[in-house]
Every structure is written in structure tokens, then in C-alpha cells.
Amino acid sequence: MADYRKQGDVAVLHANNPPVNALSYHVRQGLYDGIEAAEKDPSVKCIVICGKGKTFPVGADIREFASGSAKKFPNLIEVCDKIEACTKPVVAAIHGFALGGGLEISLGCHYRIGGTSCKVGFPEVNIGVLPGAGGTQRLPRVIGLKPSLDIITSGCHVGAKEALKLGILDKIVQGDVVTEGIKFAKSVQNQPLHGRRVSTMAVPDVSQANALCNSAMAEVKRKSSGLLAPVACVKSLRVAAQTPYKDGIKIESALMLQLMTSGQAKALQYAFFAERLASKWQVPGGASHATVTPRPVKSCAVVGGGYMGSGIVMCILNAGLPCILVEANQKFLDRGIKMIQGLYAGSVKLGKMSEQDAKKTLSLLKPTLRYEDLKDVDVVIEAVFEDMKLKQEVFGKLDKVCKKDALLCSNTSTLNIDKIASATRRPDRVMGMHFFAPAYYMKLLENIRGAETSPQTVATVTQLSVKIGKVPVLVGNCHGFVGNRMMAPYTTEAQRLLEEGAYPHQVDQVIEEFGIPIGPLKVGDLTGLDVSWKITREVSRMLGLDHTKREDVEPFGLYFPVRNALYEKGRLGRKTGAGFYKYEKAGSKVAIPDPLVMDIIDHHCREEGIDRRRIPPQEIYERCLYSLINEGFKTLEEGIAARPEDVDIIWLLGYGWPRYTGGPMHFASQIGLRRLYGRIEYYHNKYPDRDHWTPSRLLKTLSQQEHPVPLAQWGQFASTTSRL
Numbered sequence: 001m002a003d004y005r006k007q008g009d010v011a012v013l014h015a016n017n018p019p020v021n022a023l024s025y026h027v028r029q030g031l032y033d034g035i036e037a038a039e040k041d042p043s044v045k046c047i048v049i050c051g052k053g054k055t056f057p058v059g060a061d062i063r064e065f066a067s068g069s070a071k072k073f074p075n076l077i078e079v080c081d082k083i084e085a086c087t088k089p090v091v092a093a094i095h096g097f098a099l100g101g102g103l104e105i106s107l108g109c110h111y112r113i114g115g116t117s118c119k120v121g122f123p124e125v126n127i128g129v130l131p132g133a134g135g136t137q138r139l140p141r142v143i144g145l146k147p148s149l150d151i152i153t154s155g156c157h158v159g160a161k162e163a164l165k166l167g168i169l170d171k172i173v174q175g176d177v178v179t180e181g182i183k184f185a186k187s188v189q190n191q192p193l194h195g196r197r198v199s200t201m202a203v204p205d206v207s208q209a210n211a212l213c214n215s216a217m218a219e220v221k222r223k224s225s226g227l228l229a230p231v232a233c234v235k236s237l238r239v240a241a242q243t244p245y246k247d248g249i250k251i252e253s254a255l256m257l258q259l260m261t262s263g264q265a266k267a268l269q270y271a272f273f274a275e276r277l278a279s280k281w282q283v284p285g286g287a288s289h290a291t292v293t294p295r296p297v298k299s300c301a302v303v304g305g306g307y308m309g310s311g312i313v314m315c316i317l318n319a320g321l322p323c324i325l326v327e328a329n330q331k332f333l334d335r336g337i338k339m340i341q342g343l344y345a346g347s348v349k350l351g352k353m354s355e356q357d358a359k360k361t362l363s364l365l366k367p368t369l370r371y372e373d374l375k376d377v378d379v380v381i382e383a384v385f386e387d388m389k390l391k392q393e394v395f396g397k398l399d400k401v402c403k404k405d406a407l408l409c410s411n412t413s414t415l416n417i418d419k420i421a422s423a424t425r426r427p428d429r430v431m432g433m434h435f436f437a438p439a440y441y442m443k444l445l446e447n448i449r450g451a452e453t454s455p456q457t458v459a460t461v462t463q464l465s466v467k468i469g470k471v472p473v474l475v476g477n478c479h480g481f482v483g484n485r486m487m488a489p490y491t492t493e494a495q496r497l498l499e500e501g502a503y504p505h506q507v508d509q510v511i512e513e514f515g516i517p518i519g520p521l522k523v524g525d526l527t528g529l530d531v532s533w534k535i536t537r538e539v540s541r542m543l544g545l546d547h548t549k550r551e552d553v554e555p556f557g558l559y560f561p562v563r564n565a566l567y568e569k570g571r572l573g574r575k576t577g578a579g580f581y582k583y584e585k586a587g588s589k590v591a592i593p594d595p596l597v598m599d600i601i602d603h604h605c606r607e608e609g610i611d612r613r614r615i616p617p618q619e620i621y622e623r624c625l626y627s628l629i630n631e632g633f634k635t636l637e638e639g640i641a642a643r644p645e646d647v648d649i650i651w652l653l654g655y656g657w658p659r660y661t662g663g664p665m666h667f668a669s670q671i672g673l674r675r676l677y678g679r680i681e682y683y684h685n686k687y688p689d690r691d692h693w694t695p696s697r698l699l700k701t702l703s704q705q706e707h708p709v710p711l712a713q714w715g716q717f718a719s720t721t722s723r724l
């Protein structure tokens with residue numbers, strides 16, 4: 001709703017819908033009625049629109065898009081037009097954020113003032129739509145087409161100073177923005193409104209409209225291939241330059257309708273809420289984010305200053321927390337410090353950070369060679385080499401020196417967290433924190449709870465994860481957890497396809513066209529074929545198998561003859577300038593299909609008596625993606641992943657899965673679970689020896705329901721199909 005109050009001859013309208021004043025039906029109605037009441041009241045001379053609590057409205061209520069309430073009278077266009085048509089001056093007093101529909105409301109006002117820390121923007125492209133309440137028509141009339149194209153197609157926030165410079169804000173004010181808004185409104189209450197109604201203005205840089213829009217269109221197509229919303233934004237902005245407002249707004253609405261009904265908008269909005277759901281954990285037994293209080297974390301330590309460890313240190317320092325870095329010897333410690341210092345120097349050079357801030361942040365780092373220095377820290381994150389024996393050794397030492405209630409966490413990507421915890425006398429205070437590289441940049445944190453991890457440990461680690469800027473997803477303990485476990489069948493199928501008839505570039509092309517930025521074989525080259533070779537050896541060893549014996553490893557999906565042949569020839573990937581592809585030189589990024597690799601593959605097939613066949617792109621697509629999705633359902637049925645949304649966030653933020661499909665689980669719901677199950681069963685019959693094609697029980701159950709089960713209800717079926 002919106003609160004209406006009078007202060008002297010000023011009517012103050014507060015949008016009141018915590019926590020972010022989203023413009024749901026009651027808020028729109030409140031604003032509309034408020035303007036009408038103020039207009040009718042002869043004692044009111046001017047009006048201020050503002051937001052209750054921490055922000056100005058941040059946009060339409062995204063949940064209303066699906067329910068249809070967004071269309072109810074008055075819709076946002078009608079509210080903005082009502083404000084603009086008011087015969088008394090209306091001032092938007094902005095604090096916090098004015099985003100999307102919130103910014104559109106303010107552009108409907110005759111004046112806009114903002115607090116020093118306010119931010120404005122049109123983030124609609126991030127949720128698959130456009131500023132559909134006149135934003136694409138009004139903004140260019142205020143600030144010109146060029147900056148409007150940048151702001152609307154990027155979805156970026158614009159700070160107060162920049163907004164003032166551009167002309168979005170008329171004034172920046174210190175102190176309470178509503179008090180200042182009232183003062184400002186009084187100062188303009190006798191000014192004529194002619195020239196202040198944005199829809200009547202001309203676009204200033206209209207003469208360059210074609211050139212600007214053509215280049216913006218080329219840019220959005222290049223940058224966001226496959227995304228519909230940025231393209232629609234450019235189209236709508238071009239219309240603003242060519243058409244009067246009354247016609248432009250109709251075209252904007254038509255484009256909005258097209259986007260709203262596209263699968264992309266639905267998927268992106270789903271991803272928006274899934275991301276916010278991620279940190280709201282619950283564990284079997286009922287403890288949850290809502291019931292358990294985290295312990296305060298005042299200091300941290302990281303063991304291991306390699307690439308991952310250094311990145312983790314930076315996340316902690318960036319959050320303003322002191323961090324001790326421990327290394328095994330001076331050489332490694334110096335290397336870690338140098339890496340961290342270098343990355344901060346880079347940020348300063350790029351203008352992302354001031355030299356003073358970098359210095360201040362770095363002063364929170366305390367390098368040491370002595371484990372004893374960790375005796376007072378609240379949380380330790382171990383980031384040593386992925387080797388169980390080594391990790392257990394480190395945890396044993398930590399357990400001895402760290403205070404009793406300190407949490408001990410392992411940055412492991414695959415290893416059994418219970419086994420690591422068994423090296424301590426505090427398994428209830430041990431957790432996995434699987435960071436993604438580069439750790440200072442990637443937002444995902446896959447947090448792994450062991451069998452004995454206490455709810456308070458989960459709460460504390462989750463809170464710390466959010467504090468260091470991550471999106472934490474709580475998962476259970478199994479080999480590879482959720483992300484890497486699902487990765488396994490995907491990469492296995494990619495490699496098996498090579499033995500049956502495909503070449504690396506053909507597999508990667510299908511996956512990249514789907515929207516994953518780097519295909520699985522290019523990822524293999526990036527990670528290093530020696531690394532994956534060693535992982536296969538380690539996993540085989542853990543299973544008691546001889547990794548050199550085909551008959552041993554093949555039934556476990558660990559037989560990769562093409563990869564092995566390349567590895568044996570010293571083709572280790574990008575770093576050696578040759579792997580599944582060739583590269584101009586060692587370290588180059590551009591992967592070039594290599595006839596030599598094709599010969600190696602052909603030779604292997606001849607030796608094995610394999611008749612190579614043409615593999616259609618659809619088969620590549622299904623075998624890589626559906627095997628991965630099937631594994632995702634298995635993580636759900638086993639309770640390793642708590643919710644389908646969690647699986648999706650892991651793949652969206654950690655593995656480059658295209659956000660406009662919502663993630664593997666949302667994508668599955670769009671394919672249709674019956675159809676998906678049918679295809680998985682088909683491949684299971686074709687490749688009965690590959691365990692990853694055994695259909696998930698959960699998927700089977702869901703696919704057999706008479707009506708499609710909404711994704712949010714899959715969890716109810718997971719418990720009945722669980723094998724655990």
C-alpha cells in the first residue's frame with residue numbers, strides 16, 4: 001500500500017511494502033489514489049513520493065508477473081501517467097534504490113532528488129523483460145539515447161553522482177531525503193509544469209538514433225547471444241527516438257508482452273528467486289536458517305596460499321575480516337602473498353579500488369608459517385592439495401592448535417567431508433566449503449554438511465559465506481557433492497561420443513550453441529588432461545581398481561582412452577599448446593580443431609574395431625545434458641541436494657549453465673519430465689553398462705504423475721523415492 005499524509009501544504013506519499021517496496025497491486029493503487037486525493041485537495045500545493053523503510057520502490061513486484069496481478073488497474077503505466085498528468089508538482093525523493101518500475105515512477109514525477117548513496121537503474125534485462133512502464137520511452141527523453149542504451153541494456157545500477165551528471169536526478173541532498181524532498185517541493189510549487197512532463201520532451205540526440213541503435217544492437221547480439229530482452233530493449237529505445245510517446249508506449253507494451261510470454265523471462269525470474277532462496281537452508285531434523293543463531297565470526301585463517309587459497313583469502317579480506325594465511329614453507333608463503341598483492345595492484349590499476357583501500361585491505365592479512373598462530377581464530381578454511389591424507393594431516397594439526405569452538409572447513413571439490421572430519425575431535429564443527437575458481441570472483445559456494453555437522457556450524461558458515469559476498473548452497477556429502485557429481489556423466493558422455501563418431505569440436509559446438517560458454521572438451525584442455533588423468537587414477541584407487549586396466553575401470557565410467565592417448569603424447573591441454581585441440585602457443589585461449597587429434601581418435605577406433613558413425617547434434621545434446629540432469633535428480637532423491645532450485649543455482653553460478661533456461665532442473669521441467677524420462681530410459685537400454693543412465697527414481701515417479709508436478713513440489717516426492 002501507500003501511506004498518505006499531509007505536512008503543511010505538501011502531500012507525502014510513502015510506498016509501503018517491505019522489504020523493498022515492490023510495486024504490487026496495493027502499492028500502485030495507493031499511489032494512484034494518493035495522487036488523485038492530493039489533486040482534489042485545494043490545500044495541497046505539491047506532492048512528494050518516497051519509500052518507507054530502506055528504499056524507494058525497486059520495481060514491479062516480480063511475483064505478480066506470473067499471477068497476472070501486474071495487469072490489474074491501475075497498472076504501472078497508468079500510475080506513471082497519472083503522476084505525470086498531475087497539475088501540482090510531484091517530486092520523487094529517492095533513497096536506497098529506484099529500480100525498474102520504481103525509476104519509472106520517478107520519471108513520471110516532475111522532479112527527482114536523491115540521497116548521496118542512492119542508486120537508480122533498469123535491471124529488467126536480468127529477469128528477461130524490459131522497462132515496460134514507459135522506461136524505454138521516458139529515460140531517453142531525459143538523458144538522451146546513448147546513455148539510455150547503456151543503462152537499459154546492461155541493467156547496471158547508476159550511483160547518485162552519475163545520475164545527477166546524466167540528468168536523471170535534479171539534485172543530490174544530504175540528510176533525510178523526505179525532509180529535503182518536502183523542502184524541494186515547496187521551492188518549486190509555483191513553477192510551471194510545462195517542460196517538466198517527460199513524455200512531452202524530445203529525445204536530445206535523436207539525429208544519431210540510427211547509428212546509436214545499430215551499434216547497440218550489434219553489441220547486445222555479440223555479448224548476450226540468445227538473450228531476447230536486450231534486443232527488445234534496443235528496439236523499444238529506437239522507437240522512442242522515432243515516435244511520439246503515445247505511440248511509443250504501445251510498441252513498448254507489445255514488446256513487453258512478447259518477452260513476458262517467452263520461456264526466458266519465466267526462467268530468469270525463477271533464477272532470481274532461486275538465488276535468494278539458496279541461503280535459506282534447512283537440514284533433516286528441522287533445524288533451519290530461521291531457527292538457528294549463527295556464532296559471530298571476527299577472524300579467519302586460510303591454510304594453503306595456492307591459487308584457490310589466495311583467492312579465498314581475498315574474499316575474507318574484502319569483507320573487512322582479518323585473515324591469517326598459513327603455508328608450509330617460506331617460498332610458498334611468499335608466492336601466495338605476491339599473488340594476493342598482485343591482484344590488488346591490478347584492481348587499483350583498473351580503477352576498481354583506490355590505492356588507500358587496497359593498502360587498508362591488505363593490512364588485514366597476516367602471513368605465517370606457524371599453525372600455533374591460529375589459536376584464536378573463529379574459522380579456518382583449509383585449501384591444500386586435493387589429497388585425503390594431506391587434508392587429514394592438516395585437520396589433525398588444526399584440531400590441536402585451534403580453540404575449542406573454532407570451525408574447521410575444507411575447500412574440497414570432491415572428497416568425503418566425514419573422513420576429513422574424522423581426523424578431528426570436533427566433527428560437529430567441520431564443514432566443506434567448495435569455492436569455485438577464481439575464488440575472489442565466483443559467487444557460488446557449495447557448502448557441504450557432514451553426518452555430524454551441527455546446525456550452528458551450518459548457520460555460521462552460511463552467514464560467513466554471505467558476508468564474503470557468496471551465494472551459499474548447502475549440500476550433503478557424497479563424491480563430487482552436487483556440481484562435480486553432475487559434471488561426471490556429462491564429461492564422460494562427451495568423451496564416449498569421441499569413440500563412437502564425433503570429434504571434439506562437434507561435441508563442444510552443440511553444447512556451446514545450447515549456451516554453456518565452453519564445451520566439455522575445451523574445459524578438459526583448460527583444466528589440464530594431466531589433472532583429469534590424475535583424478536581418474538585417484539578415484540580408481542579409492543575404488544580399489546587399477547586405472548591402467550580397461551576391464552577394471554570401464555564398468556565404473558572411468559575409461560577414457562582418447563584422453564589417455566593424448567595425455568601419453570604430452571598433450572596436456574592449453575598449457576602445452578595441445579590437448580583435445582591445438583593452440584597457437586602454450587597458454588593461448590583459442591582452441592583450433594586439430595587433424596592430428598582426429599587421426600588419433602580414428603586410429604583408436606580402428607584398433608578397437610569400432611565402426612565410427614555420424615552422430616547427429618541432437619544425440620550429442622541429449623547424451624551430454626540429459627545424463628547430467630538425470631544425475632541432478634539422483635542428488636535430489638538422495639537428499640544430497642535439498643531442493644531443485646539449489647541444483648540450478650549451483651549450475652548457474654558455478655558451471656556457466658545458461659541462466660535463460662533457469663538451470664538444469666528448471667530446464668528439465670520445460671522439456672517435460674515424461675519426455676525426458678523416456679529419452680533417459682532409451683539411453684539406459686542402449687548403454688546398460690553405464691550407471692549414469694540408470695533413470696533416477698524421483699524422475700521416474702514425477703514423470704508418471706497424471707499432471708506435471710510444479711518444481712517447487714518435487715521435494716515432497718523426493719523423500720518417498722529416497723534410497724538412503
Ligand SMILES: CC/C=C\CC(=O)SCCNC(=O)CCNC(=O)[C@H](O)C(C)(C)COP(=O)(O)OP(=O)(O)OC[C@H]1O[C@@H](n2cnc3c(N)ncnc32)[C@H](O)[C@@H]1OP(=O)(O)O
Pocket residue numbers: 019020022058059060061062063070076077097099100101102123124127129130131132133273276277
Ligand atoms: C510493467 C512492468 C514494469 C516494470 C518492470 C519491473 O520493474 S521489473 C522489476 C525490476 N526490479 C528488479 O529487478 C529489482 C530486483 N531486486 C534487486 O535487485 C534487489 O532485491 C535489490 C533491490 C538490489 C535489493 O537487494 P538486497 O540484497 O538488499 O535484497 P534481496 O535481493 O535479498 O531482496 C530482499 C527481498 O525482496 C524480494 N524482492 C526484491 N526485489 C523484488 C521485486 N522486484 N519483486 C518482488 N520481490 C522482490 C527478494 O526476493 C527478497 O525476498 P526474500 O523473501 O526475503 O528472499
